[in-house]
Amino acid sequence: xxxxxxxxxxxxxxxxxxxxxxxxxxxxxxxxxxxxxxxxxxxxxxxxxxxxxxxxxxxxxxxxxxxxxxxxxxxxxxxxxxxxxxxxxxxxxxxxxxxxxxxxxxxxxxxxxxxxxxxxxxxxxxxxxxxxxxxxxxxxxxxxxxxxxxxxxxxxxxxxxxxxxxxxxxxxxxxxxxxxxxxxxxxxxxxxxxxxxxxxxxxxxxxxxxxxxxxxxxxxxxxxxxxxxxxxxxxxxxxxxxxxxxxxxxxxxxxxxxxxxxxxxxxxxxxxxxxxxxxxxxxxxxxxxxxxxxxxxxxxxxxxxxxxxxxxxxxxxxxxxxxxxxxxxxxxx
Amino acid sequence: xxxxxxxxxxxxxxxxxxxxxxxxxxxxxxxxxxxxxxxxxxxxxxxxxxxxxxxxxxxxxxxxxxxxxxxxxxxxxxxxxxxxxxxxxxxxxxxxxxxxxxxxxxxxxxxxxxxxxxxxxxxxxxxxxxxxxxxxxxxxxxxxxxxxxxxxxxxxxxxxxxxxxxxxxxxxxxxxxxxxxxxxxxxxxxxxxxxxxxxxxxxxxxxxxxxxxxxxxxxxxxxxxxxxxxxxxxxxxxxxxxxxxxxxxxxxxxxxxxxxxxxxxxxxxxxxxxxxxxxxxxxxxxxxxxxxxxxxxxxxxxxxxxxxxxxxxxxxxxxxxxxxxxxxxxxxx
Numbered sequence: 001x002x003x004x005x006x007x008x009x010x011x012x013x014x015x016x017x018x019x020x021x022x023x024x025x026x027x028x029x030x031x032x033x034x035x036x037x038x039x040x041x042x043x044x045x046x047x048x049x050x051x052x053x054x055x056x057x058x059x060x061x062x063x064x065x066x067x068x069x070x071x072x073x074x075x076x077x078x079x080x081x082x083x084x085x086x087x088x089x090x091x092x093x094x095x096x097x098x099x100x101x102x103x104x105x106x107x108x109x110x111x112x113x114x115x116x117x118x119x120x121x122x123x124x125x126x127x128x129x130x131x132x133x134x135x136x137x138x139x140x141x142x143x144x145x146x147x148x149x150x151x152x153x154x155x156x157x158x159x160x161x162x163x164x165x166x167x168x169x170x171x172x173x174x175x176x177x178x179x180x181x182x183x184x185x186x187x188x189x190x191x192x193x194x195x196x197x198x199x200x201x202x203x204x205x206x207x208x209x210x211x212x213x214x215x216x217x218x219x220x221x222x223x224x225x226x227x228x229x230x231x232x233x234x235x236x237x238x239x240x241x242x243x244x245x246x247x248x249x250x251x252x253x254x255x256x257x258x259x260x261x262x263x264x265x266x267x268x269x270x271x272x273x274x275x276x277x278x279x280x281x282x283x284x285x286x287x288x289x290x291x292x293x294x295x296x297x298x299x300x301x302x303x304x305x306x307x308x309x310x311x312x313x314x315x316x317x318x319x320x321x322x323x324x325x326x327x328x329x330x331x332x333x
Numbered sequence: 334x335x336x337x338x339x340x341x342x343x344x345x346x347x348x349x350x351x352x353x354x355x356x357x358x359x360x361x362x363x364x365x366x367x368x369x370x371x372x373x374x375x376x377x378x379x380x381x382x383x384x385x386x387x388x389x390x391x392x393x394x395x396x397x398x399x400x401x402x403x404x405x406x407x408x409x410x411x412x413x414x415x416x417x418x419x420x421x422x423x424x425x426x427x428x429x430x431x432x433x434x435x436x437x438x439x440x441x442x443x444x445x446x447x448x449x450x451x452x453x454x455x456x457x458x459x460x461x462x463x464x465x466x467x468x469x470x471x472x473x474x475x476x477x478x479x480x481x482x483x484x485x486x487x488x489x490x491x492x493x494x495x496x497x498x499x500x501x502x503x504x505x506x507x508x509x510x511x512x513x514x515x516x517x518x519x520x521x522x523x524x525x526x527x528x529x530x531x532x533x534x535x536x537x538x539x540x541x542x543x544x545x546x547x548x549x550x551x552x553x554x555x556x557x558x559x560x561x562x563x564x565x566x567x568x569x570x571x572x573x574x575x576x577x578x579x580x581x582x583x584x585x586x587x588x589x590x591x592x593x594x595x596x597x598x599x600x601x602x603x604x605x606x607x608x609x610x611x612x613x614x615x616x617x618x619x620x621x622x623x624x625x626x627x628x629x630x631x632x633x634x635x636x637x638x639x640x641x642x643x644x645x646x647x648x649x650x651x652x653x654x655x656x657x658x659x660x661x662x663x664x665x666x
Contacts, residue, residue, distance in 0.1 A: 002525040018608030058600040192335040267391040275351030
């Protein structure tokens with residue numbers, strides 16, 4: 001296992017300490033239980049957004065804590081759901097009296113632990129609503145889920161719902177907007193190489209030198225099928241074909257196109273794939289109105305990418321463009 | 334070779350086309366010769382900044398074209414210097430009558446081709462000055478250089494000199510500030526894995542499963558020595574030890590600490606290394622006043638990192654904090 005770490009058991013803790021030192025103006029970090037909280041939380045009268053999940057997908061979610069996006073994140077161990085304890089602590093830290101939205105990626109452990117935390121918070125008279133993100137069209141059920149997995153759409157949802165809360169929307173409105181994003185966003189990913197969880201020390205799966213996995217999950221869990229290496233254009237056509245067909249996206253739609261790296265893929269390949277995706281969508285009359293290209297929801301050092309497409313309307317565009325100031329996304333500030 | 338590409342010979346072109354489509358508000362791209370130019374160039378009366386170098390180090394340099402940083406970049410083939418032709422075209426495109434600063438990383442081919450371009454531009458009465466960045470303390474001479482290589486310090490120099498030009502400084506002043514950054518910045522890198530240039534199809538070097546290369550160059554060229562895998566704390570102590578000793582940085586100095594990924598290293602490891610670096614510097618009384626953590630000058634999919642330390646003064650801090658709006662760095666806008 002080749003990693004820049006000290007001890008497999010302290011990777012998350014040390015990385016959190018690094019984040020806290022690098023971004024003292026934006027976030028504060030607690031280690032027991034582990035939370036990343038907006039430095040100026042709680043904000044009285046503002047709906048607060050809390051997300052979380054296993055670590056190893058950075059910058060998701062901790063990198064999105066700050067003005068205009070999340071109020072707190074609960075980072076679990078690598079590829080492991082955060083405990084109810086963590087989610088509750090994050091929720092308590094950010095509640096400003098207007099309620100808290102839990103943004104949960106659809107993995108069985110995450111859903112369960114967020115539900116438990118929501119019950120505990122409700123018992124303290126904190127108003128809780130939640131949205132479960134399930135945008136991955138690759139497989140219906142998976143190793144980690146009943147139903148579709150939550151992947152790249154989560155990033156877009158956190159930005160848009162965060163802007164809704166920032167402009168003063170109430171909990172019902174922010175929740176409805178988050179649910180509407182989830183209903184309008186679809187994703188699919190692929191991998192060229194596996195990744196290695198520090199604690200295990202072994203690659204999560206193996207792929208031959210001429211193979212790739214189509215429809216991979218963000219924990220390296222199996223997707224649709226394993227195939228021989230293909231060209232970027234063929235890969236993009238497979239991913240976007242499934243994405244476009246699913247919603248479906250049709251000619252005349254305005255969209256946000258998000259080409260996401262899995263952590264080990266160079267930016268030059270992501271821009272190349274973005275170019276290919278633009279051709280694919282252009283041929284179908286699907287307009288790309290906003291874009292995001294880079295590593296935002298990753299799987300440690302895995303090489304691969306996912307493509308996410310969100311159908312935009314005027315409100316989504318306004319909320320996407322609104323100011324955001326987090327470690328990993330920043331504009332308008 | 335596992336890459337998301339169509340054809341090894343068109344990787345740079347297709348990625349440039351993707352960049353142009355993803356950032357139409359910021360940049361325009363020409364393909365023959367290849368340049369990335371600020372969308373609103375030339376800006377009359379403003380000193381223009383042009384950099385360039387081999388592709389494969391993205392987001393450097395094209396990702397730094399925009400308001401407050403570079404006016405243009407000349408991207409060569411992967412790990413290959415841009416031609417004089419490219420640099421000249423970039424220079425012509427951005428000259429607004431106040432002169433053009435060439436920012437050149439110290440590699441023999443880059444220096445030669447920028448010099449030729451400068452002579453051609455001067456013959457057209459464009460006022461040219463140049464700064465050669467040579468911040469890498471790892472080796473005195475290397476496969477690609479006479480003298481030290483230009484690495485992570487380039488990113489910081491482009492930001493600070495870009496802000497100097499944006500506030501209206503004249504060519505002599507912008508050049509002096511760029512040279513002062515180069516005199517106050519030091520870097521060193523390491524790699525856990527090699528990378529593969531698309532055109533060659535083979536890894537640039539080999540490392541055993543228990544080995545890493547200390548002092549690696551950004552093209553995978555050899556560094557100081559190859560050693561057995563070490564802990565993050567040991568790696569950071571080696572890199573920062575060499576960096577701190579070289580300038581030297583001393584107790585009471587204010588610095589910008591830049592932990593840079595080589596392209597294939599997950600963010601969680603970079604933040605972990607940042608934490609370790611803060612401890613190392615804290616023990617020596619060296620203050621970290623500004624920070625940058627992420628993949629900004631890369632070597633394709635190489636796993637590894639470099640650490641750059643810049644000694645700050647009030648002017649550098651003001652220029653670092655000034656607004657910037659490029660594909661890869663953005664704040665204040």
